[in-house]
Amino acid sequence: MVKLALPITDDNVEDTLSKALLEDIDIIELRIDQFKIRDFKHILDVIKKVKEKGFIALATVRSKLEGGADIPDEGRFEIFSQIADYVDMADIEYTSFKINKQVIDFYHSKGKSVIMSYHDFEKTPSDDYIQTIINESKLMGADIVKYAFKARSFEDVARVMCITHKNREKNLVAILMGEIGKVSRVIAPVFGSLITYTFIGQSFAPGQLEAKKLNELLEFFNIQKGWKLD
Template sequence: MAKQTVKLGNTVLGSGRPKIAVPVTGSTQEAILEQAAAVKAAEPDLVEWRIDYYEGVTDAAKLTETGKKLRDTLGDLALLTTFRTKGEGGELALDDETYFAICENVVAGGYTDALDVERFHDEASVKGLVKKAHDANVVVVMSNHDFDKTPSADDIVGRLTSMAEFGADVPKMAVMPQSVEDVLTLLTATRQADVALSQPVITMSMADLGKVSRIAGEVFGSAVSFGTVGAASAPGQIPLTHMKNDLQDLKLTD
């Protein structure tokens, strides 16, 4: 399967070492912009704005205003905007209608390079949101997170494949390991999906057991890893400064 690359601003996913994303998790506009400035100074490849942490997320005008100020702060640094629902490890419980309205507002705001779209919502709504994002030249990272367990390798590959079929530019899956064998399952599934799909994929095994999956993406086929500058947004994330060295040490030579 010929592999595609996906461009987010000046960052290319699916080529070379995994790119490092750092979350911004402030609850106020001031905190978001302050955190974003610190993250930018640390020079990641992209920033993930976790808008489920933002107290103004349900106010369309506030969200757009903050998004545009965040874009100004980040300059040409690539931005992925994510509302993570409560059921998938996020901060805020919302009904589907509100979730999709917020995501559509992000697309309309014109400040983000990519949008996270959770796969397991109403299928017609997911596909409609993908179309709106693509019409606005916004890349779709489609995701699923299992904070309880690690599904079988076939199940993980099946979920990633269904995301590709739904129009995802980058399918993403995060799972929780209960054993070393679970980490091996995730890595096996990553390799299988990387071979089977033309899209770049993002995978991770969470918590301390899964940390190895966050630095081994170039070997197994995960295109992005999530590091930290300050606060983490998921268990097992590694500080950005460490991760840069880890990924460099594990780099594949031509």
């Protein structure tokens, strides 16, 4: 079973959310690092629009190292802490060593879940390294572990799917980026991945499938929507 996540910025929010409802999106990932305006009032206004439409609100302030904006860790943590009462989940990077445990502990104190993510836009690392990311993220308290790698071959796709299936009880999100990795957007839920990311209009990551097409493929392969995090 899988949930669909749609990353958004603060551009055309109302229009994007209306389209997201039509495409049966479950989670709106607020890519706050990509917002044109990042003051608290503006961010809160966007969050409220997301919640009013009934979506799960996932807060992400992606680090520059993993494809986000150049915002100091202190500033990122400030944003995370300011909005914790208003969102449902947060996404913090495994490599954000200065603040990742702080974010997890703070959000847990609010009764909120945290995704710990790792992105490699160049390659798919070794099986041992992927297992280390999973194990250490869970030890730090991550509710969900997300890893996204650039697939250079279908062997990369197969390896990541096998590791995901082996660890499927640990609440994982597995993504392979790039043209070769596109297939993972559809098949990863079969191997235990909880979320697949999509786009409406403009994609955020290489290999994402547009929402309408992704829904058609999930339906074709009889992949069911929905789960509840324990």
